[in-house]
Amino acid sequence: MHEKRHPTRYLGEEYKRLVQESLNWELKELQTASEPICTIDGKQVIMLCANNYLSLSTHPKVVEAMVEATKEFGAGAGSDRSIAGNMTLHEELDRRLAKFKRAPASLTYQTGFMANQGLIPQLCGKGDLFVSDELNHGSIIDGVRLSRADRGIFKHKDIENLAQIMDEAEKHQPPYKHIWILTDGVFSMDGDTAPLSEIAKIAQEHDAGVYVDDAHGEGILGEGGRGIVEHFHLNRDQVHAEMGTFSKAFGVIGGHVTGGEDLRNFAYNKSRSWLLSGGVPPGVAAACIAAIDVLETEPEHVKKVWENRKYFLSAIQDLGFDTGNTETPIIPVMCGESKEAKELAQFIWEKGIFALPIVYPMVARDKARIRVQLCSKHTESQLDKAIKAFEEGGKKQSLI
Ligand SMILES: *Cc1c(COP(=O)(O)O)cnc(C)c1O
Numbered sequence: 001m002h003e004k005r006h007p008t009r010y011l012g013e014e015y016k017r018l019v020q021e022s023l024n025w026e027l028k029e030l031q032t033a034s035e036p037i038c039t040i041d042g043k044q045v046i047m048l049c050a051n052n053y054l055s056l057s058t059h060p061k062v063v064e065a066m067v068e069a070t071k072e073f074g075a076g077a078g079s080d081r082s083i084a085g086n087m088t089l090h091e092e093l094d095r096r097l098a099k100f101k102r103a104p105a106s107l108t109y110q111t112g113f114m115a116n117q118g119l120i121p122q123l124c125g126k127g128d129l130f131v132s133d134e135l136n137h138g139s140i141i142d143g144v145r146l147s148r149a150d151r152g153i154f155k156h157k158d159i160e161n162l163a164q165i166m167d168e169a170e171k172h173q174p175p176y177k178h179i180w181i182l183t184d185g186v187f188s189m190d191g192d193t194a195p196l197s198e199i200a201k202i203a204q205e206h207d208a209g210v211y212v213d214d215a216h217g218e219g220i221l222g223e224g225g226r227g228i229v230e231h232f233h234l235n236r237d238q239v240h241a242e243m244g245t246f247s248k249a250f251g252v253i254g255g256h257v258t259g260g261e262d263l264r265n266f267a268y269n270k271s272r273s274w275l276l277s278g279g280v281p282p283g284v285a286a287a288c289i290a291a292i293d294v295l296e297t298e299p300e301h302v303k304k305v306w307e308n309r310k311y312f313l314s315a316i317q318d319l320g321f322d323t324g325n326t327e328t329p330i331i332p333v334m335c336g337e338s339k340e341a342k343e344l345a346q347f348i349w350e351k352g353i354f355a356l357p358i359v360y361p362m363v364a365r366d367k368a369r370i371r372v373q374l375c376s377k378h379t380e381s382q383l384d385k386a387i388k389a390f391e392e393g394g395k396k397q398s399l400i
Contacts, residue, residue, distance in 0.1 A: 022338070023361070028354075033058050036378050040354055046382050048355040048372050053329055054219050054294075054301040055377035056251030062290045066252075069286030077279035082268070085278065089285035094264075097256055100292050101226060103236055105264035108256040108288070109273065110280050112215050112245030113139040115255035117146065118273030119241070120182070122266070123209065124149035128178040129169055131162065133194065135187050137213055144182070156187075159198045166206045179206060185214035185228035186221070189363055189371065191330030193217065196228055200238040211241040219249020220328055225295050225302045236260055246284075250291040254280050304376035305329050308383065312374055315387045320400035324369070332358070332369040333390060340397055341368035347393035353386045 018024040031039040034057050038047050056062050069089060079085030090108065098106040109115040120143025124130050128149040132140060135156045144151055152169065154162040162181070169176055181203050183194040196212060203210045214227045222230030229239045236259050246254035257267055268274055294301070309329040317323055322334040335341035338359035345357035348370075359368040372386075394400040 022342075036375065036382055038354075043349075043352070045349070045352050045354040046378075046386055048353055048374075048386055050373060050375060051216075051248040052251050053249040053305050053373065053375050054225070054251065055375050056219075056249070056291050056294060056301070059251065059291070059294055061294055062251060062287050065290035066283040066287035070281070070283035073282035075283070076281050079279070080275065080277060081279040082275045087279070087282050087285065089282045089289070090279055093254075093285045093289050094256075096289050096292050098258060100296065101242065101258045102230070103242070103258045103260075105261045106256050106258040107264045107267045107274070108246075108254055108280070108285075109271070110255065110277060111253060112213075112243065112247060112255035114273035114277065115243050115245075115257050115271070116140050116143045116213065118143075118271030119243075119257055119267050120144060120211070121146035122270040123147075123180050123211070123241075124178055127174070127176065128180075129172070129176045130180055130182055131165055131169070131208070132182040133157065133184065133187075135189070136182060136184050137188065137215070140182050140184070140213055150176070157192070157195055159195055159202065162199065163202055166202055166208070170206065179208035180211050181208055182211045183213070184216075185212045186216035186328050186330065188216050188330065189358060189369075190324050190332055191216075191326035191328040192324070193221070193228065193231075193327050196234060196239065197232045200232075200234055204238065209240045210238065211243065212239055213243045215243075215245045215248055216328065216330060218244045219295065219302065220305065224299060225249065246288045246291065250288060250295075252284060252287045252291055254284060254288055301376040305374055308374040308376065308378045311380065312372065312378075312383050312387065315383075316372075316390060319387070319391050319394060321390065321394060329374040331372040331374070333372060334367065334369045335397075335399060336366055336368060338365070338368045340399065341370055344390075344393045344397060344399070345370055347396065348386070348389040351385075351389035351392070353389045355386075 028040050034050050034052050077085035093108050094106050116139035124147050126148045130144050130149050131152040134153050152165040186193050200210050217228040219225040221228050229242050240259050242258045246252045324332045341357035341359055355370045355372050358371045
């Protein structure tokens with residue numbers, strides 16, 4: 001006889017299992033704004049793992065734009081953009097972003113996750129092929145899973161492997177109608193960048209589309225923080241869809257995809273997440289526009305985050321820490337086993353530094369690390385304090 005069914009008991013059992021295996025999330029509570037010095041769970045700490053790279057979430061112009069637009073246009077858009085909620089501010093944000101990206105058109109979504117999950121499954125269907133980097137973000141993976149297209153996974157940043165898969169794909173019968181290569185621009189666990197020029201070249205040889213998710217590259221890479229497409233001097237015939245988010249360097253929230261007019265028209269007519277879900281509040285759209293303004297008029301923030309990155313990275317490397325393959329303000333401080341990363345994170349936490357340990361299953365079992373993310377507002381003395389904590393903890397655990 002089968003075990004008696006119970007509607008919800010398994011929820012608690014599953015949670016218990018996660019706790020037993022130390023795979024559960026322990027949520028910390030941020031009790032102040034996301035600033036370099038903040039209060040978390042009642043403790044004042046230096047924030048070293050926010051996505052707020054340019055410290056724009058508290059930039060006066062961005063905050064004021066949100067407040068003013070909210071007063072004038074209300075707290076919500078009143079509808080999905082597809083029905084009755086397509087406000088002037090949404091349209092302006094789409095246009096401003098395209099202009100910033102030096103591209104014909106952009107479409108903004110409610111979040112980056114929704115952009116990937118809504119658009120990707122529409123790009124390829126039965127008889128088509130997605131080819132995806134093995135370390136791509138979960139929202140890309142979900143987007144691909146929602147599609148009936150075939151899938152190929154290439155080894156992380158491995159151009160030869162990608163070329164092999166593409167050559168293999170040419171032999172498929174009947175021939176694939178559409179092929180898209182999907183890649184993160186900056187990989188969030190290691191801070192390394194995709195070899196986008198080489199990917200674009202291979203794509204061109206096979207008449208395939210290129211879709212890059214630049215969530216962690218925007219505001220960081222390229223002239224004025226315009227992102228990875230600008231960084232590699234590629235054009236919109238080489239990278240056909242540049243997806244990104246306003247929730248990281250832009251300091252607000254919202255997703256987007258940038259490319260040609262055809263892409264925009266296709267995207268808003270086909271993405272279910274866009275068609276069937278409310279538009280972002282007008283205050284959010286206004287804050288995103290203000291964040292673009294700041295990027296265009298105050299280049300010092302991008303400059304500063306790179307300076308901070310250089311300062312922290314060289315100090316941490318001089319101490320003897322392995323920092324993997326970072327090329328951006330995401331710096332993995334490698335620890336080995338999960339236990340080591342958790343212990344070091346706890347140690348620096350006690351010293352007033354907040355950076356998250358990244359452990360299995362997010363990364364391989366022996367590649368646990370503390371992921372540091374620098375921002376433009378960190379001061380040298382804050383970074384010195386963090387470096388000292390890493391030094392003490394690293395020595396204590398014989399990591400260095
Ligand atoms: C954060 C992130 C997303 C999701 O963006 P949100 O706007 O926060 O939903 C998508 N892709 C990558 C690579 C990310 O890092």
